[in-house]
């Protein structure tokens with residue numbers, strides 16, 4: 001059966017859901033101006049961006065990989081959350097949740113689990129946005145329900161002592177900012193010596209001084225929170241797939257789990273993909289428009 005794009009029917013299914021999960025991908029942040037890996041432009045056009053996002057690339061040339069991430073980090077820090085981020089964040093307000101999805105089972109964690117593949121942390125930053133007015137306690141619940149399965153550009157991990165922390169400073173490092181800018185202007189691969197790259201302890205006196213790496217999950221590494229995700233998906237009866245093709249891992253695998261247990265899936269994406277015909281609902285268009293509308297949340 002072809003997927004339905006009827007908002008009213010979707011609203012009824014959402015209202016009867018007992019366990020809800022959301023999976024977001026790059027399309028969620030497109031309207032915020034965050035380019036995808038493949039869309040990375042500028043000085044990185046001559047590099048295969050995928051080849052920079054590996055542990056081996058970092059070992060070979062940490063300076064080049066850091067410049068790549070420094071630029072992405074600076075882009076993400078100036079980006080603003082869009083209406084789709086806001087609509088999803090609003091779901092955590094008890095008043096909104098009890099209107100939109102009143103049947104969620106209070107005996108288990110009633111809040112939707114929000115899994116994102118994005119590393120821009122916009123779904124986290126939006127929680128404290130003043131226009132949303134989310135009380136501190138609600139922000140804490142929403143933060144706990146948000147799983148950044150591919151890590152974050154704003155996390156730093158020490159390659160020596162495993163220290164892992166968040167840092168939103170901009171720029172992260174003057175030397176790195178300068179080298180990235182020169183690289184961008186002249187195409188010259190200005191190498192930052194490894195002892196001048198971000199180090200464990202910069203601003204944190206109790207740390208070891210080891211080389212820091214971006215706290216993102218690279219190709220060949222295992223995504224984070226997989227246990228928690230599979231526990232929830234095991235009894236999830238409605239999965240919203242936002243801004244990502246439902247044919248590619250992990251969306252395809254997550255949809256299989258939910259469908260296998262008799263649950264339903266709803267895809268919100270800019271374009272069709274071949275696996276969409278297995279979805280129960282399909283809303284084609286910019287998710288910052290379709291999502292607030294389907295959830296009945298004005299932002």
Ligand SMILES: [Zn+2]
Nearest residue numbers: 158161200208
């Ligand atoms: Zn360390």
